[in-house]
Amino acid sequence: MKKITLSPSRVKDFLQCPLMYKFKTIDLLPFPPSIEAIRGTHVHLVLEKLYNLDTSKRSLETALELVTSAFAEVVDGIKSEDALTMLEETLDDAQKKEEYYKQINTCISNYFKLENPKVYEPVGLETWIRTTLECKDSGEMVEVGGIIDRLEVARTGEVRISDYKTGSMPDLRFQDDALFQMFFYALVYAKEHGGKLPRMVKLLYLKDANVIEREPTVQDLQQTEEVILSVYAQIQENMQSKSWKPKSSPLCAWCAFQINCPLYASELSTPDP
Numbered sequence: 001m002k003k004i005t006l007s008p009s010r011v012k013d014f015l016q017c018p019l020m021y022k023f024k025t026i027d028l029l030p031f032p033p034s035i036e037a038i039r040g041t042h043v044h045l046v047l048e049k050l051y052n053l054d055t056s057k058r059s060l061e062t063a064l065e066l067v068t069s070a071f072a073e074v075v076d077g078i079k080s081e082d083a084l085t086m087l088e089e090t091l092d093d094a095q096k097k098e099e100y101y102k103q104i105n106t107c108i109s110n111y112f113k114l115e116n117p118k119v120y121e122p123v124g125l126e127t128w129i130r131t132t133l134e135c136k137d138s139g140e141m142v143e144v145g146g147i148i149d150r151l152e153v154a155r156t157g158e159v160r161i162s163d164y165k166t167g168s169m170p171d172l173r174f175q176d177d178a179l180f181q182m183f184f185y186a187l188v189y190a191k192e193h194g195g196k197l198p199r200m201v202k203l204l205y206l207k208d209a210n211v212i213e214r215e216p217t218v219q220d221l222q223q224t225e226e227v228i229l230s231v232y233a234q235i236q237e238n239m240q241s242k243s244w245k246p247k248s249s250p251l252c253a254w255c256a257f258q259i260n261c262p263l264y265a266s267e268l269s270t271p272d273p
């Protein structure tokens with residue numbers, strides 16, 4: 001059976017729709033990144049490059065200059081021909097090009113409203129962290145991991161994990177969902193550091209200059225571990241039974257696999273009368 005590693009995104013995929021998870025992770029069907037995803041990668045790269053500079057050079061002006069110089073690297077990282085074509089078409093259209101850069105520059109400018117990068121000295125940027133969790137029933141070891149945007153350790157030893165989002169801050173009702181990713185990272189960090197809990201997890205929403213911060217508790221991490229192990233067990237069951245049910249929701253509108261989905265394929269392949 002295929003060995004799987006769970007990241008926050010893969011757990012979220014499965015919870016959103018098991019069939020979508022299968023298409024993406026088991027069948028490895030191609031799904032070109034959207035223009036929003038490319039823009040998000042661009043912003044992340046600029047902030048990573050900014051933090052690689054000496055503290056004295058981390059100004060807004062420098063960051064905005066990095067937007068242009070980072071572009072070639074963004075393009076290099078795109079593996080899908082369809083996505084490259086889409087990006088090219090976007091940037092060939094003067095209005096869309098202006099919008100693309102306007103949104104990136106807004107995110108970068110908003111970042112400076114939220115934090116002063118001259119006072120932080122991260123120990124990790126875009127860093128992979130991973131660990132294994134033990135399934136209580138089967139004793140099986142489950143590989144879990146993900147990429148942390150920024151990791152800091154204060155002189156006092158306290159740890160903070162930060163993640164940038166290029167969208168808007170979610171409504172209060174959905175903030176616990178958003179924090180799942182951060183508790184996931186906090187759990188992985190704690191498992192790999194003798195149970196030491198990060199002092200703070202922080203989500204920075206760069207579109208509207210908002211922040212969600214939490215001090216993770218032991219209970220937060222226990223609940224997160226339970227969700228991960230429960231999702232892992234359901235994936236194993238689905239792999240054995242070869243049964244992956246589609247789960248319809250408003251998020252289907254953004255699903256890259258509608259053409260493969262029994263709920264949508266017939267609609268999409270039936271020509272208009």
Ligand code: SF4
Nearest residue numbers: 017246247252255261
């Ligand atoms: S269209 Fe909706 S139901 Fe179908 S695979 Fe995608 S998310 Fe699942």
